[in-house]
Amino acid sequence: MRIGIVGFGVGGRRFHLPYIQAATEWELTGVVARSEATRSSLAEAAPGVPAFASLDALIDAGVDAVVITTPPATRRELVLRALERGVHVIADKPFAPDAATARELISAASAADRMLTVFHNRRWDTDLVTLRSVLDSGALGPVWRADFALDQDDRAVLDQGPDEGLLRDLGAHVVDQLTQLFGPVDRVDAHLDWFGSRDARVDVGFFLGLHHASGVFSSVSSTKGARRNDRRMIVIGHEGNYESHMADVQVDQLLAGLTPAANADVWGVEAEERWGVLTTGAGAIRVPSLRGDYTEFYRDVHRALVDGTSPSVTLDEALHTVAVLDAARESAETGERVRVAVRP
Structure with a gap:
């Protein structure tokens, strides 16, 4: 096509x-x-x-x-x-x-x-694909809560204006990731960090508390305005926890001159020293990195068009993500917990 x-x-x-x-x-x-x-x-x-x-x-x-x-x-x-x-x-x-x-x-x-x-390409992030495999294994038992962070020292890429901001940018990605893992969000508590003033201000950081309908509570934060880089995924369950601090592997590889077409054998795999750690009653083990590859998004869309089926990223899911961001903005403005208006 x-x-x-x-x-x-x-x-x-x-x-x-x-x-x-x-x-x-x-x-x-x-x-x-x-x-x-x-x-x-x-x-x-x-x-x-x-x-x-x-x-x-x-x-x-x-x-x-x-x-x-x-x-x-x-x-x-x-x-x-x-x-x-x-x-x-x-x-x-x-x-x-x-x-x-x-x-x-x-x-x-x-x-x-x-x-x-x-x-929503970050469904195919290396750290998320690996985390999903840990959850699918059942090693954590029932999940209680999760803590995600995606901090980037990259303030220059944020344009000021009413349609911009980090919540709409990276926020859309991490909300989609967490709903994929733990299901739709029912209620939101939010805080936004603002840069600038009046109509020219833009949110350069956020903290969201997401109450999932499944009973899982997840917190997610991000900043591009604090001169720091951090990336973490921590999930706590009845049987233990999993903690990952993997890099943004695919972006780093592109910046190093690699491409998914020319370097498929090594693409999207994290270095062993940055593998996540699963800790249960049996002890702590490092979990080998699975392969992340945004190419799968485009292959998935092609399959859906050929087969006449829905792509992995459905419009119901995309609408729910936008509704969660709407609720987050309202919560940040009012200081109140806000119920999400649209569920998939």
Whole structure:
């Protein structure tokens, strides 16, 4: 199938292009890239792939699907236009600024009879895939609570404005991860760290307390404004705990010049010294890293289109994630625990 990318900033270049290139089920038809600098970057990263000036020009060239990875403020209009033109759509996260807009996009996809899915690629993070295997093994017994953190010393990438902020960015990822592990969220307690003032302020950090309908309580925090890097996953159950401090393996490998297509034998596997530790009554053991690979997201979408089934990232799940973020913003503003309005 033929696919195009709309937008070629950090997201398009680092989180989409390498994995589309590795997924041989797809042919990359072109990229919407307007500035000369962006077109030069595309020519270096994907020689021979044409650049287009607009979404319509890309669709006119012939595509089955497009990836919308432009800034959040532009995403709604482009998703609606692509669906109107009759192509399937992969929307970067957050695919909508609020639940009302999410419902609008879902309705448009239904009316167009085209697939719309959301790029929750971090379901295929190395640490999450490995943690899932620990939970599936039953070694922890019934889970009581979990503590996740994803701190990055990367304040410069946060744009200021009402449609930006860390909660909508990394928050969308970690909320999706935790709901995948422990089920839908019923209630939220939240705090946001703000940078700037008035209409120009942006949240550069958050702490969320998620009360899952399953009875599990998870806390998740992140910051891009505190000059620190940390990544942890701690899960506590009746029989013990699992603790992981793995790196952002796939991003680190890309920055080191590796790609999932050229380096498949080592791709997405954490170094042994950073393996997680499972501690139970039998003692502590290091859990070997499983392979994380965002390429699986694109293979999954292709399978769903061929088979006429739903992709792994369903719209009900994506809408629930947006609703959790809505509740978190309300909780941070009011200081109250807020019930999530939409459950999958």
